[in-house]
Amino acid sequence: MKSLGYLAIGVLFGITMYKSEAASWFRIYEMFRFASFHMYGIIGTAVALGIIIIATIKKFNIKAFDGSPIVFESKDKTFPRYALGGFIFGLGWALAGACPGPMFTLVGAGFLPLLVVIASAIFGTFIYGILRDKLPH
Amino acid sequence: MDWIMEPWPWYLAGAGIALVMLLLLLSGRTFGVSSNLRTFCTLCGADHQSEFFKFDWHRERWNLWVVVGTLLGGFLASHYLSNEEAVHINPNTAQELHKMGIESAGSAYLPNEFFTIEQLTNPKALALLIIGGFLVGFGARYAGGCTSGHAISGLSNLQWPSLIAVFGFFAGGLTMVYLIFPLIFPS
Numbered sequence: 001m002k003s004l005g006y007l008a009i010g011v012l013f014g015i016t017m018y019k020s021e022a023a024s025w026f027r028i029y030e031m032f033r034f035a036s037f038h039m040y041g042i043i044g045t046a047v048a049l050g051i052i053i054i055a056t057i058k059k060f061n062i063k064a065f066d067g068s069p070i071v072f073e074s075k076d077k078t079f080p081r082y083a084l085g086g087f088i089f090g091l092g093w094a095l096a097g098a099c100p101g102p103m104f105t106l107v108g109a110g111f112l113p114l115l116v117v118i119a120s121a122i123f124g125t126f127i128y129g130i131l132r133d134k135l136p137h
Numbered sequence: 138m139d140w141i142m143e144p145w146p147w148y149l150a151g152a153g154i155a156l157v158m159l160l161l162l163l164s165g166r167t168f169g170v171s172s173n174l175r176t177f178c179t180l181c182g183a184d185h186q187s188e189f190f191k192f193d194w195h196r197e198r199w200n201l202w203v204v205v206g207t208l209l210g211g212f213l214a215s216h217y218l219s220n221e222e223a224v225h226i227n228p229n230t231a232q233e234l235h236k237m238g239i240e241s242a243g244s245a246y247l248p249n250e251f252f253t254i255e256q257l258t259n260p261k262a263l264a265l266l267i268i269g270g271f272l273v274g275f276g277a278r279y280a281g282g283c284t285s286g287h288a289i290s291g292l293s294n295l296q297w298p299s300l301i302a303v304f305g306f307f308a309g310g311l312t313m314v315y316l317i318f319p320l321i322f323p324s
Contacts, residue, residue, distance in 0.1 A: 010206015086305020
C-alpha cells in the first residue's frame with residue numbers, strides 16, 4: 001500500500017514535469033538564455049512555497065503521517081563539492097536538456113533515446129563512486 | 138477542465154512541485170531524484186567496486202517507486218492530458234535555434250535533431266545524449282543532489298550548500314549554452 005502512495009506521488013511529479021514543459025530541452029535552453037520567465041517562475045514558486053512549508057513544519061512541530069517526527073538533515077558545510085559538482089551537473093543539464101526527474105518522465109512520454117541518457121547518468125554516478133576519494137569535497 | 142490539456146502555467150507547476158515535496162516530507166522521506174541513480178549502481182553490482190555503493194538499497198525502495206511514478210506520469214500526461222506536443226518558446230529563441238540547425242524549435246517537445254530513434258545512429262546526436270547524461274549523473278552525485286535535492290529541497294530548508302550548488306548549476310549551464318554550444322552548433 002505504501003508503495004502505491006509513492007507511486008502516486010511520482011505520477012503527480014511526472015505529470016507536473018511534462019505539463020509544465022520543464023521536461024523540454026527547449027525550455028531549459030530558453031532559461032539559460034534568459035529568454036523567458038517560465039522556468040524561473042516554476043522554480044521560484046516551488047521554493048517560495050517550499051520555504052513556507054518547511055518553516056511551518058518546524059514551527060508547529062508537524063509530524064509525519066505515521067506520527068514520527070520530521071527530521072531535516074543539514075548538508076555538510078563545505079564548498080568544493082557543491083561548486084564543482086554543481087558546475088558539472090549544470091553542463092550536463094544544459095546539454096541533455098533534462099535533469100534526473102524529467103529524464104524518466106520523457107521515457108514515459110515515449111522519447112526512448114532518453115534511456116541512453118539515463119544509462120549514461122548511471123554510469124556517471126558509478127564513476128563518481130570510484131573516484132570519490134580522489135576528488136576535493 | 139480544458140486548462141488541464143493546455144501547457145500548465147508556471148505557478149501551477151511550482152505548486153505541484155511543492156506539493157510533491159510536502160507529501161514526501163509527510164511520508165518521512167525527502168525529495169531527491171538523483172539518489173536513485175546510486176541505487177541503480179548498487180543493483181548493478183557496483184557495491185563490489187566501491188564502498189560508496191555499499192548500502193541497504195531496500196531502504197531506498199520507496200524512491201524507486203517515485204521514479205516509476207515519474208515515468209508513468211510522463212506517459213499519462215503525454216497520451217491523455219495533452220492536445221499538442223509543440224513547446225512554444227520565445228520566438229526569438231526559436232529563431233536562434235533554427236540558425237543553429239535545430240529546426241524543430243517551436244514545433245516539437247524535444248529537438249528531433251537528437252531525441253529520435255533514427256538519430257541514435259548519428260554520432261553527434263548520440264554523443265550529446267551520452268556526454269549530457271554522464272555529466273548529469275557524475276555532477277549530481279558529486280554535488281550531493283540535483284535540481285530536486287538542492288534547488289527545491291535544499292533551498293526550501295535554507296541550506297547554504299544548496300545555494301552554492303544552484304549557482305554551480307547555473308554557471309555550468311551558462312558555460313554550456315554561451316561558450317560550448319557555439320562550437321557544437323555553429324550558426
